Amino acid sequence: MDPSPILTDEIFAAFLKCRYKAYLKLRGAAGEKSDYERSQAELAAEYRTLAMEDLLRRHNGVAVIESPPSLPEAFQAGAALISGATASDAGESCRLDALERGGRTGAMLAAPYTPIFFVHREKVTAHDRLLSAFGASVLSRVQRTPPEFGRIVNGKNFKQSKVALATLSGAVCNTIGQLKALTEDTKAPPLVLNKHCSECEFRRPCRAAAVEKDDLSLLSGLSPKEIAEQNRKGIFTVTQYSYTFRPGRMKRVVEAGAGATTQRCRPWPSGRAPSTSRRGRQSRTPRSRSTWTWKARPTRTAIT
Numbered sequence: 001m002d003p004s005p006i007l008t009d010e011i012f013a014a015f016l017k018c019r020y021k022a023y024l025k026l027r028g029a030a031g032e033k034s035d036y037e038r039s040q041a042e043l044a045a046e047y048r049t050l051a052m053e054d055l056l057r058r059h060n061g062v063a064v065i066e067s068p069p070s071l072p073e074a075f076q077a078g079a080a081l082i083s084g085a086t087a088s089d090a091g092e093s094c095r096l097d098a099l100e101r102g103g104r105t106g107a108m109l110a111a112p113y114t115p116i117f118f119v120h121r122e123k124v125t126a127h128d129r130l131l132s133a134f135g136a137s138v139l140s141r142v143q144r145t146p147p148e149f150g151r152i153v154n155g156k157n158f159k160q161s162k163v164a165l166a167t168l169s170g171a172v173c174n175t176i177g178q179l180k181a182l183t184e185d186t187k188a189p190p191l192v193l194n195k196h197c198s199e200c201e202f203r204r205p206c207r208a209a210a211v212e213k214d215d216l217s218l219l220s221g222l223s224p225k226e227i228a229e230q231n232r233k234g235i236f237t238v239t240q241y242s243y244t245f246r247p248g249r250m251k252r253v254v255e256a257g258a259g260a261t262t263q264r265c266r267p268w269p270s271g272r273a274p275s276t277s278r279r280g281r282q283s284r285t286p287r288s289r290s291t292w293t294w295k296a297r298p299t300r301t302a303i304t
């Protein structure tokens, strides 16, 4: 393994979805991309082209530098727009879809660039914002001035929204700290299947490992919080968890006209054992129909 792998935006995004995935990516592992991941990557690439064209239309006639090999040199050139740049500093790297020069005409060169990110989806998620804040944090070190805010362009109407970078800086530092700890860790974090698995490139080996371990995360009805809680109690497998199942209390439903009532379970409905004699059985003819039901807990289903 590379002793000091670069923390890229891809690894950062992987960490936000699954800690175990980030661990694998940090060690250079590559899986078989799912159809969903491939189609999303194609959509993102197409959208980048369209969104950049829209941005150029808005900045008609300005100087543009495309995919500069050196970002500091592109800053020196003072272009109003920079597209397809990569900011790298201190072992961290992030692709920036576009950079827009801020400030007024007189102070152009001193003004920081605003990072712009393109999101092809109609909805911007918290992960999109955090990822853009990560890019902005690397950019602020390269241009030696923090941008005031970031910008996300998303959806078919190229809607623009601001990202308040200051409010996300704590979360970004925390995530980078955890990623650096993961880099140095020799022990892999626990493999916990989650809702991202179905589209993840490591889905097959991870599922096989989980089945082999009879891992609790095979039960999709359990949240990561509930799994962690069971782990604290010493329950790690589905078999162990199955022994904790208790059927609900037995209830007697008495159908007496419109007002149905329930009674708690007793050894015998009448409070005493039924008579086995013929006369006794005849005298026990019920006045109302009654049934015994189990109020069972919801069943848990495994991931298919």
Ligand code: SF4
Pocket: 017, 018, 019, 020, 021, 191, 192, 193, 194, 196, 197, 200, 201, 202, 203, 204, 206, 207
């Ligand atoms: S398949 Fe699931 S558990 Fe495995 S790395 Fe991907 S997201 Fe994580």
